[in-house]
Structures are given as C-alpha cells and as structure tokens.
Amino acid sequence: MNAITQSIEIHAARLCEAIARIGYEPQIALMDIVDNAVTANASTIRISLFLAPGKTLKNRNSVQLYQVVDDGVGMTNEEIRAAFSLGANGKYGPHSLSKYGMGLKSAGLSLGNRIHIISKKDGQLSSRQTFDVDLIAQKNEFVIRVSELSSAEVGSYSELLPNNSGTVIEIDGCESINHQSSSTTVRKLEDHMGVVYASFITERPVSIGIRVCAGELSDFKNITPLDILFRSQAKAWDPETYDFVSPYLLLDEEWTPDLGDGKAIPPIRLSAVALPQDKLGNPGSPLTTEQQKIVKGYQVTRPNSGCFIYRNGRLIRWGDNLEGIITKDEYNLRIRMDLTEEHDDVLHVDVTKQRLEIDDELLARLKRILDSSKTTAKLVMKKCAERMKMPTGSEGAAFSERSANVPEDDPEEMASGTPPEEVLDRQRAQAAEAEQIKDTTFQDIGIGATGTSTALSDSLFAKVRYTSEVEYKHLWAPYRDAKEGVFVCININHPFYTEFMADLADNSPERLLLEALIFAAGVGQINTVGNLHEVELDHIKMVFSRFHNNCGSYLADFTSENINLLSE
Amino acid sequence: MTTLAGTIWGQLRTSHLYAVFKGPYVYFGETGHVPPVRWKGHLTSDTDFIGKLKRVDPAAAFDDTPIFFVGIHIDVADAEPETKRKIARRAIEAELHQRFSLDPLPVAPATNLLSSAPSAPVRHTFNFDKVYVANAVYAMIAAEYQQWLVRNN
Numbered sequence: 001m002n003a004i005t006q007s008i009e010i011h012a013a014r015l016c017e018a019i020a021r022i023g024y025e026p027q028i029a030l031m032d033i034v035d036n037a038v039t040a041n042a043s044t045i046r047i048s049l050f051l052a053p054g055k056t057l058k059n060r061n062s063v064q065l066y067q068v069v070d071d072g073v074g075m076t077n078e079e080i081r082a083a084f085s086l087g088a089n090g091k092y093g094p095h096s097l098s099k100y101g102m103g104l105k106s107a108g109l110s111l112g113n114r115i116h117i118i119s120k121k122d123g124q125l126s127s128r129q130t131f132d133v134d135l136i137a138q139k140n141e142f143v144i145r146v147s148e149l150s151s152a153e154v155g156s157y158s159e160l161l162p163n164n165s166g167t168v169i170e171i172d173g174c175e176s177i178n179h180q181s182s183s184t185t186v187r188k189l190e191d192h193m194g195v196v197y198a199s200f201i202t203e204r205p206v207s208i209g210i211r212v213c214a215g216e217l218s219d220f221k222n223i224t225p226l227d228i229l230f231r232s233q234a235k236a237w238d239p240e241t242y243d244f245v246s247p248y249l250l251l252d253e254e255w256t257p258d259l260g261d262g263k264a265i266p267p268i269r270l271s272a273v274a275l276p277q278d279k280l281g282n283p284g285s286p287l288t289t290e291q292q293k294i295v296k297g298y299q300v301t302r303p304n305s306g307c308f309i310y311r312n313g314r315l316i317r318w319g320d321n322l323e324g325i326i327t328k329d330e331y332n333l334r335i336r337m338d339l340t341e342e343h344d345d346v347l348h349v350d351v352t353k354q355r356l357e358i359d360d361e362l363l364a365r366l367k368r369i370l371d372s373s374k375t376t377a378k379l380v381m382k383k384c385a386e387r388m389k390m391p392t393g394s395e396g397a398a399f400s401e402r403s404a405n406v407p408e409d410d411p412e413e414m415a416s417g418t419p420p421e422e423v424l425d426r427q428r429a430q431a432a433e434a435e436q437i438k439d440t441t442f443q444d445i446g447i448g449a450t451g452t453s454t455a456l457s458d459s460l461f462a463k464v465r466y467t468s469e470v471e472y473k474h475l476w477a478p479y480r481d482a483k484e485g486v487f488v489c490i491n492i493n494h495p496f497y498t499e500f501m502a503d504l505a506d507n508s509p510e511r512l513l514l515e516a517l518i519f520a521a522g523v524g525q526i527n528t529v530g531n532l533h534e535v536e537l538d539h540i541k542m543v544f545s546r547f548h549n550n551c552g553s554y555l556a557d558f559t560s561e562n563i564n565l566l567s568e
Numbered sequence: 569m570t571t572l573a574g575t576i577w578g579q580l581r582t583s584h585l586y587a588v589f590k591g592p593y594v595y596f597g598e599t600g601h602v603p604p605v606r607w608k609g610h611l612t613s614d615t616d617f618i619g620k621l622k623r624v625d626p627a628a629a630f631d632d633t634p635i636f637f638v639g640i641h642i643d644v645a646d647a648e649p650e651t652k653r654k655i656a657r658r659a660i661e662a663e664l665h666q667r668f669s670l671d672p673l674p675v676a677p678a679t680n681l682l683s684s685a686p687s688a689p690v691r692h693t694f695n696f697d698k699v700y701v702a703n704a705v706y707a708m709i710a711a712e713y714q715q716w717l718v719r720n721n
Contacts, residue, residue: 239691256671258679267671368669368681372662372688379690 013137019086020109020133026063026179027188029107031196033068033169034208035314036104038200040072040167046220047189047210049182052175054419054427057183057212058408058485066111066171074121074165077146080129083117084144104169109133113173118149120161125154133173175417183485184405186212194226195308196315201225203313214483228308229273229334230298237274237376244280244387245291247273247298248380250373251335257346257362265346269338272373275300277332277384282507283394286387305331309356311339311349317356325367326374332384333377335370396464396490398507399515403463408485410527422533430530431482438481441465441489464515465489466497474548475555478522480530488522490515496555499563576639578602583645583657585664587675587709588617589636591628594678595620596664598657603639611635620682634720638712640705644696655689656696662688663702674710 024032030047037045048067055062075083083104108115108131115131130145149157160168179185189210200206202225209220234249242248251272257265280287281296302319306326309317316339320326326333339347348357358366413419419427441462461484470477470491477489491497504511529540578584579602586603588595588610595617599606610617621629645656665685672679 237690238693240693253666253670255669256673258672270670365669368685369666371685372666372690375688376690 012140012142013133015086016105016109016133016136019106022106022110024107024110025188026111026185027192029110030066030068030185030189031193032103032107034193034197036169037068037070037072037167038197038206038314040070040074042070042072042166043204043206045070045206045208047208049186049210049212051182051212051214052418053215054424055182056214056408056480056485057186057483058181058406060181060407060409060414061175061177061179062182063111063174063179063185064172066174068169069160069166071161071163071166074161074167075117075119075126076121076124077126077129079121080117080119080126081144084115084129084131086142105131108169108171111174111177111179112171113176114171116170116172117167118153118157118161118170119165119167120157120163121165123164125149125157125161128153181405181407182212186210187405190221190223192315192318193223195228195318197223198225198227198315199310199313212483228304229271229336230275231271231273234273239379242380242383244276244287244384245294247275248376249273250333250376251370253369255366255369257343257365266340266342268343269336270369271336272370272377273334274373274377274380275332275334277381280384280387300332302328302331305333307335307337309337309339311343312341313338316349322366322370323358323363325363325370329381330374330377332381333374335373395466395506396462396515397460399512399519400460400463402512403516403519404460408523408527410531413527413531419531420533423531426530426533426537427480427482430480430526434479434481434487437469437477437479437489438487440469441467461487463487464519466492468493470494471548473552473556475552476518476522477548478525480526486519486523486526488519490518494552494556495559499559500565574637576602576604578641583642583653584639585642585657585660585705585709586637586639587713589638589675589678589713590617590621591631591633592677593621593625593628593680593682594668594675595681595683596661596668597683598661600654600657603637607637617682624680624682636713636716638709640708642701642705644694644701647696648694652692652694655692656694656698658686659689659692659694659698660702660705662686663698664705667702667706674706675713678713 034045034047046067046069048065048069049063050065050067051057051062052064086105104115113133116128117126117130118128119126128147128149130147132145135145136142157168160166193208193210194201197206197208201208201223208223210223211218211220230247231249231252234247235243237248237250249271251270253270254267255270256267275298276295278295278298278300279285281292281294281298283289283292285292285295287295304319306319306321307317308315309320322335326335339349343349346362461481463486465487467489468491470489470493472491472493475491475494475496477491478486479489480486490501492502501511501514504514525544529537529544532540581601584599584601584603586597586599586606588597588607595610597606597610613619614622618629642657642660645653645660648656662685665681665683668675668681
C-alpha cells in the first residue's frame with residue numbers, strides 16, 4: 001500500500017496562545033527566564049518590575065514591563081533568532097536547567113504579548129529582536145521583528161550591559177493578561193528564589209537581585225540563599241534530648257530506584273528534617289526571645305512542608321505531597337530529593353519542569369523509606385503542642401502578615417485603563433499625607449527575621465498601626481502609601497480600643513477580624529477619595545469626616561454600656 | 569549425593585534478625601529466639617512467608633525454587649534491658665526494611681518484598697546506632713544470600 005506525506009497547517013497565533021497558557025504563574029515564568037541566565041553562566045542577574053502609571057504593588061495587572069538583565073555569555077543576532085525558534089537548542093550540556101527549548105517563549109508569553117531581546121557578545125551589542133504575538137497574528141506565521149537600536153538605546157543598554165557580554169530580556173504588552181498583584185509576585189520571588197537557586201548562589205556564585213519601580217528606579221534587593229531544610233543546623237534525632245528549637249535530621253540517604261529492567265540510574269539523594277511547631281516562635285511561647293526568632297525563621301507552614309525536589313541543583317517542585325504520602329498533619333516535615341536529568345524519564349518530568357509523576361511501584365518504595373521520618377515528625381509536633389502556651393506578640397503584626405497579599409483594588413476601577421490626571425493628583429496627595437504619618441507611626445514588625453536566615457521574609461510593611469496620632473473622636477484613620485498601598489492607624493486613646501481591643505491577644509481570630517473590618521473600611525475610604533473624581537474632593541472629605549464622627553461616637557457609647565464585656 | 573542444607577547455632581532466647589528468600593521474593597523479620605523457632609511459622613502459617621506468597625503469586629509458592637533462610641544474631645539488642653529488647657529488634661527491623669527500599673540491588677534478584685515494615689519506635693533511644701546495625705545486618709544477609717546463589721548455580 002502506498003503512503004504519501006502531506007503538510008498540515010500551523011496556526012501561528014493560536015500556537016503562541018497555547019504555549020503561553022501551560023500553567024505559569026508570573027514568578028514561575030520569571031524564574032524560567034532566570035534559568036536561561038544561569039545556564040548562560042551569568043554571575044549577576046537583575047530582575048525589574050516596572051509598574052504602570054497610577055498602579056501600586058497591591059493592584060492586579062499592575063506591571064507595565066518585566067526586565068531580566070544578566071552578564072552571561074550573551075548572544076549574537078543569529079543566536080537570538082535561534083533562541084526564539086520553537087523547541088530551540090536541542091543539545092544541552094550535562095546538568096543543564098533547560099529541557100525542551102520552550103521556556104523563553106512560553107514563560108515570556110505568559111507574562112506579556114511581546115518578548116524583546118537585546119544582547120551583547122564579545123563586546124558587540126545586538127539589534128533588538130522582538131517576538132510579538134500581535135505581529136505573528138497579523139502575518140499568521142512565525143516571524144520576529146528586528147529593529148536597530150537608536151543611539152539613545154545603545155547608550156542605555158550599554159549601561160545595563162557594562163561587561164563584554166550579557167543579555168537583556170524585556171517583556172511588555174502585559175495589560176491584556178490577568179495577573180496576580182505585583183506584591184504577590186515579588187513576595188513569592190523573594191521567598192522562593194533563595195531556595196530555588198541556593199546552590200548556584202552559594203557555589204558558583206550567582207548574585208540575583210529584584211526590584212519594583214514605580215516611576216523612579218529603586219535599588220535591587222539581593223536574594224539570600226537558603227537551605228529550606230536547615231541541614232547545617234540539624235541535630236540527629238534523639239527523643240530524650242529534643243530541644244524544641246533545632247531542626248532534626250531524620251533521613252540522609254541515597255535511594256537507588258529499582259526499575260525492574262536491570263537498567264542502572266544514579267542514586268537519588270534523600271534528606272528529611274523535622275522542624276518545631278511555628279507557634280513556638282510567637283512571643284509568649286515558653287522559649288526565649290532568641291529561640292522564638294530561630295523557630296519563626298523556619299516558616300513552618302503547610303505550603304512550606306513536603307518534598308522539595310531539585311533537578312540539577314535547581315528547585316523544580318516546592319513542597320510536593322508525593323501523591324499523598326505526606327499528609328497535612330506532617331507540616332513540620334521537609335524532605336529534599338536531588339535529581340539530575342538522568343531521572344527525567346523515570347520520574348516523568350514535564351515541560352515546565354514543575355511537575356513530575358512517580359509510578360506506583362516507586363511511590364510505594366518511597367513511602368516505606370519515609371515512614372519512619374513521618375512518624376518522628378508527628379512526634380515532634382506532639383511534643384511542641386504540649387509545650388505551647390497562649391501567645392501574645394506585637395500589635396498589628398499578625399494582620400499585616402495575613403493581609404500582605406490581599407488586593408486593595410477598587411472594583412469600580414479594575415476594568416479601566418490609565419487613570420485620569422485628577423485621580424493621579426489625588427493619589428499623589430494621599431501619598432504625601434501618608435509620608436508624614438508614616439514617620440510618626442513607624443513600626444518595625446520583622447517577621448521571620450532570624451539570626452540564621454532572612455531569605456524567606458525580612459520585615460513586613462505595617463498595614464495596621466496602633467497610635468495616638470488619630471483624631472480623638474475617631475477610632476481609625478486610613479492612609480495610602482505610594483508603593484505599599486493602604487495602611488490604617490488605630491486610635492489607642494479611643495475607649496473601644498482600651499476596653500476591648502487591647503485585651504484581645506494580638507493574633508487571636510477576634511483581633512484579626514476586628515482589624516480586617518477596620519482595614520476594609522479604610523480601603524473603601526482611600527479608594528473612594530482617590531478614584532471618585534466625578535465628586536469634588538472637599539465634599540467627599542466632608543462625608544467621611546461625618547462618617548468617622550458617627551462611628552467613633554457610637555463605639556464609645558457602646559463601650560460605656562458594656563464595660564467588662566470580655567470578662568463576663 | 570548429599571549436600572549441606574545449612575547450619576544454625578546459638579543460645580535459645582536471644583535476639584535475631586532474619587531474611588527468607590524464594591526466587592524474586594524476600595521477607596525480613598525479627599525474633600527473640602534462635603530463628604528456627606520462628607521460621608517454622610513461615611512455612612506453615614497463612615500470615616507468614618508462604619501464606620503471603622500464596623496470595624501474591626500462588627505458582628511461586630508451590631514451585632520447586634529452593635527457599636533460603638538466613639539469621640543474624642543481634643547482641644546489642646540483648647544488651648538492652650529485657651523490657652526493651654523487642655523494641656530494639658523492631659527498630660533494627662524497621663531500618664532493615666528501609667535499607668532494602670533504598671537499595672534492593674544487594675539482594676537481587678529478590679526485589680519483591682513480602683514483609684511489612686514495623687512502625688519505627690521513634691520515641692525510644694538505645695545504646696547502639698540502629699542505622700549502623702541495620703546496615704551491617706543487611707550487608708551480612710546480602711553476602712550470605714549471594715554466596716548461596718553462586719554455590720547453587
């Protein structure tokens with residue numbers, strides 16, 4: 001029987017859309033681009049998020065431009081074109097972070113519609129080459145735009161690439177893609193990159209910096225490497241000398257997966273550590289202040305538990321529960337699994353290198369290996385629970401932590417484009433007012449800061465501040481910081497605070513819910529004052545002044561009628 | 569004409585780890601007696617080696633593949649207070665199962681485990697390093713088994 005071959009159609013724009021939607025969150029996409037810089041032997045990598053006019057860290061879809069600059073080997077014009085081809089560069093060196101040659105395109109297009117590359121190799125600056133989805137849709141074929149740099153651009157890119165080689169990746173056209181707030185992206189990058197690239201940062205070394213620019217250029221914050229298992233501080237497990245502070249090493253072995261077909265693959269390094277319960281790090285726990293800081297620094301939470309799977313030294317899976325082997329009760333257990341590309345087929349590592357699938361036989365074996373560690377981790381939790389007491393801490397810190405990633409958008413404004421000048425003026429005025437009060441209500445609420453590592457979290461912006469700097473009849477006053485968004489000052493001289501709020505433990509659900517209600521009212525006021533430009537500013541201010549007088553007066557009366565309510 | 573079928577020696581009430589092999593199957597266990605006291609059960613009971621094999625692979629349970637027993641005396645377990653000896657043996661048995669799960673190649677071709685690992689007694693400490701002892705036991709079991717395979721092939 002004769003057979004013929006026939007061409008099939010490729011719908012270029014639709015294919016672009018498909019590869020942009022394979023499940024990237026912005027921080028994952030940015031790290032995929034950072035992978036290319038690491039593979040290019042960069043020693044310095046700088047990530048910038050440029051906010052759109054009128055947008056803050058708390059707004060969704062607030063990024064106008066993502067930029068990643070590295071000082072790696074760089075690319076010629078031909079090499080940039082090759083990098084833009086789909087399934088690019090199939091031949092990777094041993095222990096490469098790349099796999100399918102799709103990362104730049106799929107990650108980039110998940111962030112915005114245009115990916116620009118300007119690179120420098122052997123001192124020679126390239127053209128700007130742009131992978132533009134709109135252009136591809138217009139031509140219905142895979143094309144890139146090549147533009148010569150203007151003299152001004154040559155100057156600015158030469159400044160960005162001062163060495164003999166390096167690459168600038170820029171992604172714009174982000175407004176049509178629905179993204180989480182940039183504060184969430186930045187927080188996840190700051191929290192995760194030190195863990196993801198720990199071995200590169202410490203061993204090569206690579207310096208990775210990140211910043212968000214709202215109008216003016218800001219300084220980069222350097223990512224600190226972090227071994228999330230804290231193995232260098234870990235002690236050997238001994239139930240009789242458990243100290244409630246140290247990590248305990250429960251497993252440190254090489255696993256040789258038996259494939260049953262006689263084929264040998266390199267062993268997989270497995271480590272497991274049990275950490276103390278997070279609540280022991282709260283003020284008021286039986287530990288000393290120094291010990292509390294150490295415990296808090298581990299950030300023992302469910303998202304930070306489970307198996308951390310590394311491929312060629314780069315984290316590809318954060319806190320995997322290994323198909324249910326690790327349960328929610330074992331959230332103080334962290335496991336590390338070190339793979340190389342030689343394990344890709346056995347463990348079915350996917351295109352985003354974020355997911356893998358372990359077959360049932362290997363999972364059963366893994367479960368047996370981890371059983372003892374799981375049992376010990378549960379015992380550690382039980383011991384910690386017995387040691388716990390009611391915590392008390394610094395006021396407002398718990399709410400600031402919990403609300404750090406809650407969007408503060410005005411629902412009426414979310415679909416609109418760039419705000420009118422009147423709104424920007426009002427927001428500038430709000431920012432100036434906030435600057436004054438910020439200095440007098442400064443609160444350092446470092447959370448997670450430890451003597452061992454600050455990579456997971458340094459300090460949080462105080463979203464709720466307890467102060468006497470509030471009009472005496474009002475319970476609260478809201479402000480809007482230009483970068484961090486809304487914060488609220490609560491009046492410590494108001495009787496409602498003195499009688500009720502002050503008696504509620506700072507991180508109790510009751511206190512958090514009261515703070516959430518007050519904060520929500522603050523967000524409502526700030527957004528209304530800032531955005532409702534159809535109504536004169538003085539009129540809006542008059543309305544809110546009356547509103548606060550009424551609220552403050554009612555709460556004062558309620559308090560006087562219900563003295564000792566909390567002791568009843 | 570005649571072939572040595574194996575030897576066993578030791579005091580009656582002493583701590584042992586042991587393994588049972590048949591073709592691709594292996595079973596690890598512990599006992600507070602000289603092992604033959606316990607091994608009888610593995611040939612007769614429905615819940616021990618042959619009983620489990622009947623459920624998993626009935627043909628293998630009745631075929632003429634030879635069965636191999638090996639026992640290792642654990643004197644460090646006998647050195648523990650009497651009330652802790654069983655727990656000590658359990659701790660080593662759990663570790664022994666883990667050694668096998670981490671790397672079954674030393675006892676190849678026996679890659680299918682019939683025994684269940686006991687729950688690790690993590691609340692207890694002993695006067696010995698259970699991982700070190702389990703590694704030594706696993707190495708001895710593997711060496712005896714591989715020598716026997718060579719002698720019989």
